[in-house]
Amino acid sequence: MTEKTSENQGADAPRGLNLRWHLAQTALEVDTTELEFALMRTFEGFGRWQSECLASVSDHRATGPENAMLHIIRMNDRPKSLRDLARMTNRDDVPNIQYSLRKLIAAGLVVRRGSGRAGVTYEVTAEGRRVCEDYGDVRRRLLIAAVENLPGFADRLAEAARTLNILTGIYEEVARVAATHRG
Structure with a gap:
């Protein structure tokens, strides 16, 4: 792990990896941008998972x-x-x-x-x-089994859900502010 620096390097950036973003000037901005990018990738992966799981039962x-x-x-x-x-x-x-x-x-x-x-x-x-029932069965056999095989991951999922719920509220509030003060 490298330390965060003012040169826009995130906490988890491998040495020498440039995490500069046009949206980020501080370490917090880099981390926020990295999270948003991860959310986009997660959303797309989740969508593919849902489609493939459904296609396996219907x-x-x-x-x-x-x-x-x-x-x-x-x-x-x-x-x-x-x-x-x-x-x-x-x-x-x-x-x-x-x-x-x-x-x-x-x-x-x-x-x-x-x-x-x-x-x-x-x-x-x-x-x-x-x-729905068949989907749930496939979900248990594949997704839940994969999660269960990661020690401590269930606790991390619970914390991630709480964090995402808080972020949803923050994004909703700042979206209202942005819409209210749009030029």
């Missing part, structure tokens, strides 16, 4: 967010409204959420119930329930 091809939507609809075995889904996923792109719902409905994994703007809910079908 003929339905879905993006990571569509797969997540299926499992969120299944969560607690109760129907969800569009508002519930947007809130639970921290998304405000309602047309994209609706598009994902149409794809899940067309695949026979989700059904739309009710009418009117406030009375519509979504729930998994019997096939959706089977796919």
Whole structure:
């Protein structure tokens, strides 16, 4: 490990590796930028994992967010409204959420119930329930087994989840400030 310096080297940078970013002038900025870059890569890897895991148990091809939507609809075995889904996923792109719902409905994994703007809910079908169960089995055999093989990693995951929840709040707040003071 090298020590952090004012020359924009992160704490975990191998000796001689340049961690200069156009977004970073201080060690804290380098660390923040490295985290954001790691989050982007993690998000994409997570999406690929979700798609491949789903494809292993179903003929339905879905993006990571569509797969997540299926499992969120299944969560607690109760129907969800569009508002519930947007809130639970921290998304405000309602047309994209609706598009994902149409794809899940067309695949026979989700059904739309009710009418009117406030009375519509979504729930998994019997096939959706089977796919969720099979997905959970593959997830346990591959992902959970891999995590269990890393000593102390479960505690690190719990801490990472707490940290990401805090970061979500920080990003939401600074996004509001930026939108409020936009020129």
